[in-house]
Amino acid sequence: MNPFLIVSMAVGLGILLVGGFYFLVYYQHPDDRNEAYIPKFVVLFGFVLAGATVLMFPLDVANNEGYAGCQGYDTEFCGGLDMELLWSIVFILIPLWVFCLIPFMTFYYEADDGMLMAGTVYSPNPVKRSRLGEALCYQIFVLMIVGAFFVGLYFTLSDAEIPVQDYTASQGIGLITADNAFTFPSLGGGNSSSFKVNMLVPMRPSDEAWLNNMEETGEETIVLQVDIPTFFANLMAWLGWFLFALFGGIGLAALPIDLILAYTNRPRVLDPVEYAEIQLNLRERVNELVEVGEMLKIERDERAQIGLKGTLFSFDAERRKAARDERQALIGFKQAVFLLEKDTEDFKAATVSRDSYNPLIPYASLLLGLCSIGISLLWFAHVILYVFPSPPLMTFLNEYFVWFDQWFPLFGVLSVALFTLYLLLCAVKGCFKFGIRFFLFHIHPMIPGKTYMSSFMFNTALVLLCALPVVQFSQLAFADYGAYSEIRQLFGVQIQNLKFFSWFWESHIFIYVFMGLSVVTTLYLFCKPKDQAASGKELKKRIGSRRS
Known part of the structure; x- marks a missing residue:
């Protein structure tokens, strides 16, 4: 080992x-x-x-x-x-x-x-x-x-169909070396002039050199049932690809762009007019989101107390629509709160927390x-x-x-x-x-x-x-x-x-x-x-x- x-x-x-x-x-x-x-x-x-x-x-x-x-x-x-x-x-x-x-x-x-x-x-x-x-x-x-x-x-x-190639030597070519080791991962052996090569075992460079002297005479298929862990890996990979293709593709572009933007939008000294405008904007956003949060809480409490009325069909449709609208509003609220907190931190870094802010962070973001x-x-x-x-x-x-x-x-x-x-x-x-x-x-x-x-x-x-x-x-x-x-x-x-x-x-x-x-x-x-x-x-x- x-x-x-x-x-x-x-x-x-x-x-x-x-x-x-x-x-x-x-x-x-x-x-x-x-x-x-x-x-x-x-x-x-x-x-x-x-x-x-x-x-x-x-x-x-x-x-x-x-x-x-x-x-x-x-x-x-x-x-x-x-x-x-x-x-x-x-x-x-x-x-x-x-x-x-x-x-x-x-x-x-x-x-x-x-x-x-x-x-x-x-x-x-x-x-x-x-x-x-x-x-x-x-x-x-x-x-x-x-x-x-x-x-x-x-x-x-769970059945895998593995292709197998049939090869025939134009002249009798031994498939065993002087030390009696096989040179091919083949299903044949000895000094036979015909043999099969499958994809289950990788070929070494010497094997690939031998194939140059061979003639491919046909192809067949081995049906192999994969074991449970391998099939579960396939299933997990297949399901995961739907997420990875979407999020990985977005992230491949978004990750470097956001790191560069973290440098270009780094905190800087604000003049009095900019300071007042940003502070006013943040205050207005805070007040609006406080009101939204209170409205969401009241709406959820009301629905929990009285439920929804109507016939069975209309009740289900109305409930699904209400749940969807409530979920969309909550997601939008969380997104707005997150960006507000981020902008507030950036504002603090340029003002009250300027002395404690590490100026190397933007340059580290630029390098990354x-x-x-x-x-x-x-x-x-x-x-x-x-x-x-x-x-x-x-x-x-x-x-x-x-x-x-x-x-x-x-x-x-x-x-x-x-x-x-x-x-x-x-x-x-x-x-x-x-x-x-x-x-x-x-x-x-x-x-x-x-x-x-x-x-x-x-x-x-x-x-x-x-x-x-x-x-x-x-x-x-x-x-x-x-x-x-x-x-x-x-x-x-x-x-x-x-x-x-x-x-x-x-x-x-x-x-x-x-x-x-x-x-x-x-x-x-x-x-x-x-x-x-x-x-x-x-x-x-x-x-x-x-x-x-």
Whole structure:
């Protein structure tokens, strides 16, 4: 077993644990400081699991980088790590966190906050239960839906059709070397002049050289039922791609642009006229949002007390419409409050808190923004040059990583880790950016010292759902660099050839959406770079029209 890989795993997990703990302490709200210990445990190890998932790809590559030099195929994993087992553990832990621990902790935490037991438009006269009982009821319902969905799909769509090529030697060419080691991952053997080559085992350079002397005589298919962890990984990746294609594509453009804007909009000295105008604007926005908050509270209390009247059909339709309107108003209110707090902090940094403000922060944002622009452009160019064309126009980043490994192996691994982790950051940024511009779901920003556990758990679930799409995208984008990795065989062969799902993977439909949204977002943010708060007057008018 390679001691370097063991040390790398230990150091990586240690960094993730320390970083996750610091991240949790730095961002948590003071109200949660001495409470919600179990949700904090779920969040901490959820972030560690997401980070470990994307970092396992470069570890997998490092573990199998000597595959081409292994003597024979009796060595299952040349670096000494059973990556197939490690990937199976990850494939099980991610759905456990996403569908079991995070939902249960969310229900329990919200019940503790009084949200599930209060009367709402959905349930005007609720039956109060204990927090644990309330959370268990919701969790059992989630598990029933997820379990039925998974079991049904596994027994109908778990067969992978693996292509097998038939080859025939024009002259008798022995397939055994002097040390009796097979030179082909073939189904034939000995000195036979015909044999089969499948995609389940990667070929070494010597094998590919042999193929130049062979004639392909046909193709057939092996039907293989994938195991439960691998199929669940496929299903989680497929579901996660809907989120990652949307949020990751937006974040690939929004992350560098917002970092640059943080520098260009840095606090500066205000003259008396600017000071008075900004102060007056903030005061007016505060007063408007206080009124909106009071109106929302009164409306919710009234609906909880009297419910909605009418026939069964009209009652359902009216209740759904009222719930939708109430939800949209609440989302707009939260978005306006968040932007008001942000503008207030910027105003304080330029006035009363000017002496304590760190002037290096904008320049750090500028540096990170320039680095982000470079990484986003490299990802965009790599997809255009390597992923979309068949065959690729050039290996691009693959060649750079291989060159780095030859010079100093650690740099190549760290480079792959940087590019994969960057995609996760883009997904989180894209989710927040989309939520703050379009009022379709509640925003969950990560604000230092002001983040509640509900926002932590939402972002943890989002990161975990996007982790496997990031791994799948990375193994496809860096196929030459990770040709001998175990995840390449799982995602690039078994999952790639699963019934129904193969169309999504082979046509690159998700990647096209990902890249298209990145371009559209770039153009959109150049036209409208500043986040605009929902109008307090419009919110009051909307709420007032519903109550009249």
